[in-house]
Amino acid sequence: MLSVGDSCRELGVVSVQRNSLPMPAVGPNTSALIPSLDAESSAWIVRLRGDSPDREQALSDLHALLLRATRFELRRRTAGQPHLRGGDREDIAHQSADDALLAILAKLDDYRGESRFTTWAYKFALLEAAVNVRQRAWQRREIPLDADHWALIADRTSTPDGVAESRELINALGNAIDQSLTPHQRAVLVAITLNDVPIDVLAQRLNSTRGALYKTLHDARRKLRAHLRERNLDIHAVRQSE
Amino acid sequence: MSPPDHISRDQLIARVIGPSEAELTCDECFDALDRYVELELDGADADRVVAGMRPHLEGCPACQHDYGSLLAYLKSRPKSG
Numbered sequence A: 001m002l003s004v005g006d007s008c009r010e011l012g013v014v015s016v017q018r019n020s021l022p023m024p025a026v027g028p029n030t031s032a033l034i035p036s037l038d039a040e041s042s043a044w045i046v047r048l049r050g051d052s053p054d055r056e057q058a059l060s061d062l063h064a065l066l067l068r069a070t071r072f073e074l075r076r077r078t079a080g081q082p083h084l085r086g087g088d089r090e091d092i093a094h095q096s097a098d099d100a101l102l103a104i105l106a107k108l109d110d111y112r113g114e115s116r117f118t119t120w121a122y123k124f125a126l127l128e129a130a131v132n133v134r135q136r137a138w139q140r141r142e143i144p145l146d147a148d149h150w151a152l153i154a155d156r157t158s159t160p161d162g163v164a165e166s167r168e169l170i171n172a173l174g175n176a177i178d179q180s181l182t183p184h185q186r187a188v189l190v191a192i193t194l195n196d197v198p199i200d201v202l203a204q205r206l207n208s209t210r211g212a213l214y215k216t217l218h219d220a221r222r223k224l225r226a227h228l229r230e231r232n233l234d235i236h237a238v239r240q241s242e
Numbered sequence B: 001m002s003p004p005d006h007i008s009r010d011q012l013i014a015r016v017i018g019p020s021e022a023e024l025t026c027d028e029c030f031d032a033l034d035r036y037v038e039l040e041l042d043g044a045d046a047d048r049v050v051a052g053m054r055p056h057l058e059g060c061p062a063c064q065h066d067y068g069s070l071l072a073y074l075k076s077r078p079k080s081g
């Protein structure tokens, strides 16, 4: 099964020709319809089945829906981004809708009717568009992985210097990042939480997956919390003050 | 280095140490996202039904982004989809 971090291109489809999408056959389980499904969602599943006489039209209708969603995401995410011209934006919207359609067809058997079919489908379209935008935005940018400037970052926050408790916590956290993490954990933590590097961009650069990197981040955070707890620093107060 | 200048120290610390509650993984989050967002839009207790989602969204900027997109898109559409 593909994970979120895997692009549909990993299905083995390198480039997708507009209007002539190669369609993976839908597996046999789809015919066992989900009893609780609303009529519209059921209709989608029936129409998308491999043996449906209406399949071509259903694919075209679904692609049109996905394209509306990817255009929405593109508009939302690229406002004020000069590196994306209108034509590029439209290309990414189409590419993302193509990718989303392939992902949906490959995962159709996983649809359990826990939401409307269109809601389920939109999330693939929005994800593909978001991933494409994030990859574009970071295409030629170096990914900062070091935490050398922790003190500098901490000093730039809006909290006045006189607040002693948070100063102490900041210092302890800086030490914990330096001392208690492996180099890989430190790099992942710093990139994602301090430098706003999107996790899927980082996964691509490090030849990893979104799931694997989040696990690394999760483990790193657990170590940091343990480090602070050992020094009796109250991280709970921080969580509550958000 | 690029954390936003306007965040407080507490927010910076929270970003780094993340949620302490049990949370979903990114894959589990994506699997449940459509259901979670529909429940939320229907006014149901989405956090009770999909336990672990809220802390994951707090700790994972990319999933928070994807959640925000689905929510915004559904809100922008007529109810039928």
Ligand SMILES: [Zn+2]
Pocket (backbone or CB within 6 Å): A214, B025, B026, B027, B029, B056, B060, B062, B063, B064
């Ligand atoms: Zn996530």
